[in-house]
Amino acid sequence: MHTIQTYWRPSVALHIDEPGLQSTIQDLGRPGHYNVGIPFGGAMDTLSHEIANLLVGNDREAATIESTYTAPKFTVTAPTVMAVAGATMDISVNGSAVPQWSAITLEEGDVVSCGFASAGTRTYFAFAGGVDVPVVLGSRSTYSLGKIGGFHGRPLAAGDTVPIRPTDQRAVYRNLHDDLRPRFTRAVTARVVVGLYAHLLTTDSVDMLTSAEWKLTPVADRTGLRFNGDEKFEFEEREQPFGAGSDPSNIVDAGYAVGSIQIPGGNQPIVLHRDAVSAGGYAMVATVISADMNALAQLAPGSTAVFEATSIDQALTARADSSRRRARIHEALSF
Template identity: 55%
Template sequence: MAFEIKNPGLATTVQDQGRVGYYNVGIPQSGSMDQYSAELGNALVGNPATDAVLECTYLGPVLVSDADAIVAITGAPVEVKVNGETQPQWTRLQLSAGDELSFGVIQGGTRYYIAVRGGIDVPEVLGSRSTYTLGGIGGLNGRKLEAGDVVPVGAPDGDLPALEVMPEPFRPTFAKEQTVRIVLGLYDHRLTDTGKANLLNGEWKVTPVADRMGLRYSGPGVEWKEREQPFGAGSDPSNIVDAGYAVGSIQIPGGTQPIILHRDAVSGGGYAMVATVISADMDLVARAAPGTVTRFVAVSQEEAIVARKGRAELKTKAWEAVGAKP
């Protein structure tokens, strides 16, 4: 079976858990920005967690199924419509051949996900079906969807889970305020005491300059220690000689607006990384719409590892709650 795209929406792409193992040669992991929401969509339709879904940004697509299909819409709150009639999110839905799936105005967050039983069946590129539009690889011809595209769906494998609805306790929230945990370093020593205090005690807001590469924040700014810039570094106080970036790195060019690097970010460059968002909170960051108030809290690497384990346990409990296996 397949979906025919009548209207692609703003930026709809094929994504899965990401392309791991190529960051050292400049190819980012990509994958669903909000991995947790995408994975729970797969749980509801009886897919493995690794199956590809459609990621919809703000304005979703209008698509028609050419055969009977089972779908679930998870992630940011949005009106879901089948043939113009409103349907619930976080619930398994049955489409008949010829049915039209469309969406209203997003009501919070930035992205929601269409999981379909059998998974989106585009070819794997470097071990993933995820779309990396800047590099033109993965997904459907390495780009976001366009009107007239036909998106193939794979054959189901396994039974449907017992429950059709994801219980409320396992659904993520899309609040207008967030607390994001970070591990300081590698270059936090370049900040003055005031600069570090501003980073950790200040109130930051997500700006409209936010995409799959990263999110820019406005706020009190930070101060950098004065120094003679080393050979090879630029004149900006946040410049360094080139270094590799961890996924989730926080840069503050010019000391004014922090940038959190996300799923499609470059793997290296000449800005100092003052901290890194812990892996357990990367989905949280992805849910932040422009204007979201954010506070950064420093944690240790040991605490970050515990949080990562907790995130994995929550996912497992969510899958078990509906009778599915990750």
């Protein structure tokens, strides 16, 4: 469903009254800097980020506000169009409920406030034109650990004034049909390609990794997601190579792919996510395929995941399926 309205738009900004728990500016990340230790970064749930942008007529790369568990309360300084996608939460404008997955008109002085995420964990707020912060190393994304990008390299705080990029585009009001919206649950199956260092585990431990149910701990952020299980992993006996630590999960430092699974200490698998370090000394025993990283990003502590072994060919097929789904959403929201 589409409606078009054209109007002149003065400079727009958001005055942050309350920042929420962890709200940062994100786009689709800054690839190409892993060699100097700068992670890919960008939206944890890229699909929800892209949908929010498409709903307000932006390119999918435009910067949004990514909120975690709770979202900012803010006041807009001029008319704009907003869309909210991702984790389910109550959204209100001046105290009146408004829907997610739809473009919403905001007028000067409108106050947007939100509840707590009830399904999923990360919600994306897009505005016509996109959030206007400086481009650093090719991206507007916040990398808090490195204090670069986003709004002064940090999460939003009360009193911040966040600018929105000027745009003379027509305001196109879109709504994403329910059938095309992502679903957020408390139990997911994440497909993994086993390796590169899985040979360091015993066969039984590899089987345990790819068959057991793992519960997400509260240690879950943009760097990585730590899971608990019922049993401890066992490593094959070996003489640690020169340069590796004494723990059996240690290796001589190597690069980490986004989605790599480590088991420091042998008892809690950690899935490295968008802001994870680019290299280190823990064995990567498997890697979550790219098609399933968004689902993991939306898990809340206490939720469960099963890491299902898959092949590289199956992973490529899943990526192609994910791309086709994105294309259907783009087509549905193009106008």
